[in-house]
Amino acid sequence: MVHMKIAIIEDDPLLSKNLKLLLENEPGFTVLATFPSADGILPKVKRLIPEIMLVDLGLPGISGIEFITQAKKEMPQIDIIAHTIFDDKETVFTAIKAGATGYILKGCRPQELIDAFNEVYHGGSPITPKIARKVILEFQNFEMNEKKNLSIVEEDILKDICHGMTSTEIADKLSVHSSEVKNQIKQIYKKVQAQTTTDKATKSINDLIILSSREKEILNWIKHGKSTWDISQILQTQLSH
Template sequence: MSETIRIFLADDHPVVRDGLEAILSTQPDFEVVGQAGNGRSTIEQVAETKPDVVLLDIEMPEMDGVETLRRLRAANPKERVIMFTAFDTDERIVTAVQAGAQGYLLKGAPRSELFNAIRVVHEGGSLLQPIVAHKLMQRVAQPPEPPLEQLTPRELEVLQELALGLQNKEIAAKLVISERTVKFHVSAILSKLNVGNRTEAVTVAAQRGLISLDGR
């Protein structure tokens, strides 16, 4: 039996929260453990319920989603958060990713994409909708680009697997190396690309032609 993924919903519209809970309840491995309608309440309740994944809207009263995300990550750097919002402007996406979001989905996304994003992020991966990734790639493209320290062939292999949303354990098994070695490579990749998290690393690498977002 698969592990239950405990999910917290943060959105200022009760109808949206209730609808999401109904949709997520169709999956046997999902459990909604709490809801909140504003940023401050989200921070308080997440600390109490300790969910595995937080679905967080950007526009909320008292404290917006990005600031809420920053505070959640400050309290727990391992907090796994997916921005689930109607806003798809470049600046919103970039700000959320820089704040530490592991996923960014638009509210019009198919259920299958939402379910997959939750499972990928729960396992330690990062996932952006293709349309969001495209916008982020365009936003970070600011020529002339500063030279990057060259990635090794193995680091490029690991980076391509990150783009597929694989977690360290899965990458280790696929490349026949230890999980500790994968962590070492990921750390080196972030440093060489001058980024703060895996999502940014994948986006920058794809924009510079180092990897393909579709896995080819």
């Protein structure tokens, strides 16, 4: 039986209340506390000892990313899910490198959030598809620290994430248990955390993932802001000729 101890940091009082109600409605979920900001709460968190924290990044005062950095330094055993509206690359990777175990965008379905907590609790790193795409593009632009290459399985998983597949679909395709896929995604997170800063980026995606020419073309369109609808129209035009 799952017995998950949770703390929430969210400055929107209505959202904070709804999140608490949602999580406490789940069997085995216990919300120990909710906080409207991260200012001065670390001593309280250390006394509560939650297993998982849901942290808004756009907090007043100390930012969510600053709090994640402090919390992971003093309480490395705690898993932290970033819960935010921010989907820009800089925020995503700063949060991951600060120590976020997962990155979930606000506005997701309630069940997605419940699934994210369960995934973290069982050793995974939940990541929404939109953010997953930013992870794979990060490997296009960054040189891995100490030249840590991706495993064959990680390469396959990144390719499938890029195409919008879920961890369950990837597990079915690779004929492995879903926990194995979740573990591989967690390893990818760790490698992102080990990367250098953007101005030192030099490594090509060709050194990390073997993609077809069409996949590279699609990745390039995504990188330049093309939507799924735009890309489908381009592909249909190319096929018609």
